[in-house]
Amino acid sequence: MTSTPHAPAATPAYLQIEDVVKEFGGYKAVNHVSLEIAKGEIFALLGSSGCGKTTLLRMLAGFETPTSGRIVLNGQDLAGLPPYERPINMMFQSYALFPHLSVWDNIAFGLRRDGLPRDKVAERVETMLKLVQLGKYAKRKPHQLSGGQQQRVALARSLAKRPQLMLLDEPLGALDKKLREQTQIELVNIIEEVGVTCVMVTHDQEEAMTMASRIAVMSEGHILQVGPPGEIYETPATRFVADFIGNVNLMEGVVSADEPDHVVIDCDDCRHYVGHGISGTKGMAVGVAVRPEKITLTREAPANEFNRVRGEVKDIAYFGSFTVYHLALASGAVLKVSQSNVQRHRDDEIAWGDAVWAHWSPTAHVVLTQ
Amino acid sequence: MRTLPALSSLRPRWWRGRSVVIGIPYVWLLVFFLLPFVIVLKISFSEMELVTFKDLITVKDGVLQIALKFSNYVYLTQDDLYFETFLSSLKYAGLTTVFCLFIGYPFAYFMARARATVQPALLMLVMLPFWTSFLLRVYAWKGLLGENGWISDLLIALHVDHLLLAAGLIPSLGKFMNSPFSLNIGMVYSYLPYMVLPLYANLSKMDLRLLEAAADLGATPWVAFWKITVPLSKAGIIAGSMLVFIPCVGEYVIPELLGGPSTLMIGRVLWDEFFGNNDWPTASAVAIALILLILVPLAVFNRYQDRAQEGAR
Numbered sequence: 001m002t003s004t005p006h007a008p009a010a011t012p013a014y015l016q017i018e019d020v021v022k023e024f025g026g027y028k029a030v031n032h033v034s035l036e037i038a039k040g041e042i043f044a045l046l047g048s049s050g051c052g053k054t055t056l057l058r059m060l061a062g063f064e065t066p067t068s069g070r071i072v073l074n075g076q077d078l079a080g081l082p083p084y085e086r087p088i089n090m091m092f093q094s095y096a097l098f099p100h101l102s103v104w105d106n107i108a109f110g111l112r113r114d115g116l117p118r119d120k121v122a123e124r125v126e127t128m129l130k131l132v133q134l135g136k137y138a139k140r141k142p143h144q145l146s147g148g149q150q151q152r153v154a155l156a157r158s159l160a161k162r163p164q165l166m167l168l169d170e171p172l173g174a175l176d177k178k179l180r181e182q183t184q185i186e187l188v189n190i191i192e193e194v195g196v197t198c199v200m201v202t203h204d205q206e207e208a209m210t211m212a213s214r215i216a217v218m219s220e221g222h223i224l225q226v227g228p229p230g231e232i233y234e235t236p237a238t239r240f241v242a243d244f245i246g247n248v249n250l251m252e253g254v255v256s257a258d259e260p261d262h263v264v265i266d267c268d269d270c271r272h273y274v275g276h277g278i279s280g281t282k283g284m285a286v287g288v289a290v291r292p293e294k295i296t297l298t299r300e301a302p303a304n305e306f307n308r309v310r311g312e313v314k315d316i317a318y319f320g321s322f323t324v325y326h327l328a329l330a331s332g333a334v335l336k337v338s339q340s341n342v343q344r345h346r347d348d349e350i351a352w353g354d355a356v357w358a359h360w361s362p363t364a365h366v367v368l369t370q
Numbered sequence: 371m372r373t374l375p376a377l378s379s380l381r382p383r384w385w386r387g388r389s390v391v392i393g394i395p396y397v398w399l400l401v402f403f404l405l406p407f408v409i410v411l412k413i414s415f416s417e418m419e420l421v422t423f424k425d426l427i428t429v430k431d432g433v434l435q436i437a438l439k440f441s442n443y444v445y446l447t448q449d450d451l452y453f454e455t456f457l458s459s460l461k462y463a464g465l466t467t468v469f470c471l472f473i474g475y476p477f478a479y480f481m482a483r484a485r486a487t488v489q490p491a492l493l494m495l496v497m498l499p500f501w502t503s504f505l506l507r508v509y510a511w512k513g514l515l516g517e518n519g520w521i522s523d524l525l526i527a528l529h530v531d532h533l534l535l536a537a538g539l540i541p542s543l544g545k546f547m548n549s550p551f552s553l554n555i556g557m558v559y560s561y562l563p564y565m566v567l568p569l570y571a572n573l574s575k576m577d578l579r580l581l582e583a584a585a586d587l588g589a590t591p592w593v594a595f596w597k598i599t600v601p602l603s604k605a606g607i608i609a610g611s612m613l614v615f616i617p618c619v620g621e622y623v624i625p626e627l628l629g630g631p632s633t634l635m636i637g638r639v640l641w642d643e644f645f646g647n648n649d650w651p652t653a654s655a656v657a658i659a660l661i662l663l664i665l666v667p668l669a670v671f672n673r674y675q676d677r678a679q680e681g682a683r
Contacts, residue, residue: 063582083585096583100601109597110587161587 014039014197015060015165020069022055029055031221033069037214042191042198044212046205048244052221053201057167060199061090074164084113089163093170095154097142103153104129104138110161128156131190148179155187159194166191168200172207184210205245209233217241238370242289247324249295249335250368251288258282264306265367268331273306275362280369287368292324292338294364297350298357308359311335313352325350327358407661414654415439423651442655451639452656456663458634462550462625463618466557470565470614471607473558478569478606479599482576493570496563504560508627511556515546515628522546541632548630556628557618564617565610572606573599605675612671616664636660 013036022030030052037043045053058064060071062083071078078086089110097106107128111121129135132152142150151174158166171187172180188211191198202208208215209229216226217240225237236242239250253267258281265272265288272288280286302308311327314334320341327335337358350356415438416423428435446452481492499507514521525531526544534540539551546552576599584594600607622637629635636656643653 061582061586063585083582084588084590088586090583090586092579092583092586096577096579098580098583098598100604109584109589113588113593157587 013037014041014074015199016070016072017056017060018070018072020056020059020066020071022052022059022064023067028221030059030066033218033221033223035216035223035226037197037199039197040195041214042188042200042212044208044215045199045201045218046203046208046215046245047218048203051218053218054169056218057090057169057199057201060165061088061167062086087164088167089158089161090167090169091154091158091171094174095142095150097150097153097157099142102139102141103134103145106142106153107157107160110157114161124160128160131159131193132156147175148183151175151183155190159190159196163196166196166198168198170202170204171200173202173204180207187211209245217244219244235366236289236368239287239289239368242287242366242368247292247336247338249290249292251290251333253286253288255280255282255284255286262362263367269311269329269333269335270309271306272365273304273362274365274367278367278369280367284369289366289368290360290364292336293322293340295335295337295358295360297325297337297339298359299348299350299354301357302359304359307362307364308357309335310355310357313350313354313356316350316352325356327356410654410657413650414442414658416651418649418651439651442651443659445652446655446659451634452659455634455636455639456659459619459636460663462553462557462633462635463615463621465554466561466618467565467611467615469554469558470562471611474562474565474569474610475607477562478566478573481566481570482573489574496566496570499563505623508556508560508624511552511559511628512547515552515555517544519546547628548632550629550633553625553629553633553635556624557621560624561614561618564613568609568613569603569606572603572609576602608671608674612667615667619664620660 015035015037017033017035017037020030020033021028033052033056035043045056047053055064059066060078062078062081066079073086073088098109101109104125107125108121111124116124125138126135129138132155134149134152134156137145137149137153142153145153151172155171172183175183184207200208200212209232212229214226214228215232217224217232219240225232225241227235232241233245236245242248243250251267251269251272253265253272255263255278256266256271257264258278260277262276263274263278263280265274265286267288274288278286301310309327309329311329313325314328315326317324317326322338322340325337325339327337329335335358412426413423416426417437417439426437428437481489481496484492513519516522522544525534525546531540531543531546534546534551535543539554540546540549580598580602581591581594584598585591589597620637620640621635622641625633625635625638626641629638640653640656640660643649643656647653
């Protein structure tokens with residue numbers, strides 16, 4: 001695995017979440033979660049609504065108390081510390097800016113609570129305003145700002161106190177798609193410039209993948225997999241993760257040949273030749289996941305009898321930069337194939353109803369035993 | 371398909387459901403508020419002539435004569451009684467408003483923060499007194515505060531009467547009725563719901579995440595209350611204060627029943643001028659002055675409301 005610029009170092013974890021459980025009336029919203037987050041990381045908790053990610057974030061902020069387990073930040077156990085005594089600041093979902101205070105006073109709010117002298121407060125607020133490029137808007141009230149500007153005020157407010165840990169609750173959820181893409185990069189740049197450790201919560205996998213250095217996929221209070229975005233995408237550990245992150249073709253099959261350097265898996269429509277060994281045995285039922293963009297379409301039958309399937313084009317979804325073809329297979333299953341539109345026009349364009357061959361390489365699969 | 375004109379455009383402009391709905395209350399206000407007001411205004415500028423009033427506008431020998439008599443208003447400024455009474459009315463109304471605010475705010479606050487399932491019941495309890503006549507409830511205080519009344523016995527047992535005497539609110543130890551104290555008790559009691567209801571409406575709408583944000587930024591619950599909750603409930607505080615203050619200034623029934631002769635309230639002076647002295651022009655002048663006195667805070671309130679509305683969202 002190649003290391004990303006902000007990959008965790010081998011030092012003792014900066015933030016340790018140890019076997020944390022949160023029960024609401026007998027229901028375990030967070031179920032024995034343990035995580036270690038390094039200093040300077042941008043860590044994302046990714047999951048659909050109700051998976052417990054927000055509850056976990058609120059426990060870090062101090063708004064909820066863990067039923068059991070420990071949270072240790074920078075060597076300090078946070079148990080019993082109320083939110084206003086934690087060295088942690090949060091950027092709230094849809095920002096929770098104080099409507100009666102100006103942008104300036106919103107940013108100064110936390111600094112004033114620390115009893116900072118007036119000139120120090122002013123200095124820090126000006127620095128923050130410059131950082132988020134809102135100097136001109138200092139006197140405005142939040143309702144006089146656009147969504148993107150409000151988001152930056154919220155960011156400046158939560159960074160002003162130089163928190164040891166910053167929490168982001170759906171940081172871009174309130175912005176429209178175009179602005180979101182632009183803000184993602186901007187937000188990461190500012191966070192990295194300040195060098196603060198971040199834990200963010202999101203249901204948007206794209207947001208998590210672009211912003212985070214590591215992602216934890218959560219479902220029903222459990223953490224299913226933790227890893228850098230590339231690892232989560234290319235080597236999902238379970239069928240749930242494979243299905244949750246991005247698009248995937250999941251096929252069920254049986255291992256028919258198990259060698260140290262390759263395995264063969266028989267499915268309904270095709271035989272997979274996987275170019276590496278797996279921790280399984282012959283005759284074992286496994287899942288095979290192939291991402292749509294790793295499949296190629298041709299009209300002629302590929303020479304190799306493995307890793308190919310014939311199907312009829314049932315649907316074509318044009319996305320501009322790529323096109324997704326839905327192939328109806330003999331078993332009735334549907335195979336999604338994504339082809340990038342490198343050329344503006346292609347001779348012999350594949351059309352509805354065409355019978356085509358789909359094939360992929362021996363390294364395209366992920367074999368899922370869970 | 372634009373061949374059929376909309377039905378509404380076939381009707382004359384004034385005959386729209388909207389104008390009728392708006393019009394009915396306006397007609398009501400015109401007939402039962404503006405017209406009497408104009409009559410009172412007219413009387414305040416006229417002179418008694420035996421049992422009738424002189425006409426303000428007369429046409430004599432083809433000359434239009436307008437006789438406005440300002441002496442009724444001049445008289446108000448010359449007799450200290452009126453000035454003192456106005457002042458004392460404002461004082462009692464102000465005191466009542468302050469007490470209502472101090473009792474009503476925590477009340478409304480905890481009501482708004484109570485579990486959603488109990489809130490309707492609490493709201494019901496606030497409105498419960500309205501089921502009994504206002505007059506009867508004020509009358510009941512005569513018994514409660516009179517000699518051997520429950521409340522007065524309790525206050526004597528707790529030696530609160532010493533404190534009240536020292537503050538000059540009661541005439542002598544053990545006597546609570548017909549004093550500034552009994553008057554204020556009656557007014558605070560009667561007007562408390564008018565303070566609680568707008569405050570509750572305001573506080574229950576507040577976004578609680580703002581308090582979380584404040585706590586997150588290092589504000590203790592106490593600081594968050596003063597820096598966030600109170601400023602955001604300003605509109606509710608003003609609305610409640612106006613609803614209490616304005617009727618309190620002109621209050622007649624409570625001073626009459628609980629205040630005794632020593633407490634000066636403009637409502638009673640008004641009554642005395644109209645029905646005791648039968649001096650309608652002076653009484654009308656007092657009434658007009660009272661309305662002007664109340665209009666000023668109301669105008670301030672409206673201005674604030676406009677600005678607050680502009681600021682919201």
